[in-house]
Amino acid sequence: MNNNDKKIVNLIADIGGTNIRLAQANAQSESQYTDIETYQCAKxxxxxxxxxxxIKxxxxxxxxINACLAIACPTDKDIISMTNLPWEFSQKALIAALNLNSLTMINDYTAIAMAIPLLNDNQKVKIGGGETVAQMPIAVCGPGTGLGVAHIVPISSNGKSQWHCFSGEGGHVDFAAVDKLDMQILQHLKTNLARVSYEQLLSGYGLEQIHQAIIAINGQDxxxxxxxxxxxQAVSGKCPVCKQALTQFCKVLGSFAGNLALTLNCQGGVYIAGGIAPRFIDFIKNSDFRVxxxxxGRLSNIPKQSPTYIITEPQPGLLGAAALLLQR
Structure with missing residues (x-):
């Protein structure tokens, strides 16, 4: 029996440093995927x-089996080495070993970006004003272990409206200080770092570095x-320094997200993903994030039009991998 006679299965995965989630893309499913299983990578x-x-x-x-696998590392070469796991593999060898009909490897933020057009109001929370302009570019960034960034733009293919993703390493662009505290934090970080990127502030360790910088600036122990x-401690109000650190984190996140809105005129919206922001949505709403x-400046009309959202969907990677595979 050749592949033309076999049942087609669209296999998708979201591969992280701790867990790997596998499922099957299904256009008839409300969430576009079924049969989800989670495995601990260390095992x-x-x-x-x-x-x-x-598969067994x-x-x-x-x-x-047509597979689309989202993974948190570059995917443009045959050999893929994971950053947080001792896993290295060849895409060609993966196809051969698993007898796959096709394999598409994508960056994890490509998957998250591709999920955005499918999100409903229960899978995202709006922050501030702005209204979506249809068929305009969309940006996503995500403070987490690092700072992921991607853009999607609408395209027409074979008479159908689809989305194309531009991924990259936008989280590593140079940090630009805006207010006095930004400048003080930048100077503090430069005592140990030759170069300060946005990821040095907008990530888990970035929030920790902001906190440490403020302590040093204040001359505290x-x-x-x-x-x-x-x-x-910031959300609970127990620690003023923690509150100041998280407040500045939200400001810097707002500046960075606004830069993304300008880059591709993202009047389709700018979305915040990752594991950090959903923990304190109300705090972000009440911060100067949107300000x-x-x-x-002269181009403030673009971000004022662009809505901002925090993604609350628990499996955006799987949803986006399914969307990309079914679109193809």
Whole structure:
């Protein structure tokens, strides 16, 4: 039996440093994916072992498998080495070992970006004003372990309206200080860093560095807190320094997100993803996030038009991988 005679299975995955989530893309499913399973990466020697187990458990070995795998690292070469796992593999070897009909490897933020047009009001929270302009570019950034960035633009293919993603390393552009505290934090970070990117502030360790910088600026005794502890104490109001750190984090995030709105005239919206921002949505709403987002001088009309959202969908990577695979 050749592949033309076999049942087609659209296999998708969201591969992180701790967990890998596998599922099957299904246009008839409300969420566009079914049969989700989560595995702990540390329990497996390789990516092939995990996917092979899923294929076996779901009894889909004798099918025509088209796979789209989202992974948190560059995917433009055959050999892929994961940053936070000792997994290195060849895409060609993966196809051969798992007998795949096709394989598409995408960056995790490509997947998240592709999920955005599918999000409903229960999967996102609007921050501030602005209204979506249809068929305009959309940007997404996500403070988490690092700072992910991607853009999607509408295209027409074979008479159908679709989306194309431009991924990159936008989180590593130079940090631009806006107010006095930004400048003081920048000077503090430059005592140890030759170059300060936005990721040095807009990430888990970035929030920690903002906190440490403010302590040093204030001449206080050093206190080491995790990003989760800083945000918790800021939201609860227990620690003024933590509140100041999180407040500045929100300001810097607003400035960066506003820069993304300008880059491709993203009047389709700018979305905040990642594991950090959803923890303190109300704090962001009450911060100067949107003020800094809109403060772009002569071109402030663009970010003022652009709405901003925090993504609350728990599996945007799978949703986006499904969207891309079904679109193709």
């Amino acid at each position: 497996f020697a390789s990516l092939i072992d995990v996917i092979a187990l899923y 458990n779901k009894n889909i070995a004798d099918t025509c 050093k206190v080491s807190l995790s990003a989760a502890e800083i945000s918790q 800094r987002f809109e403060a772009k």
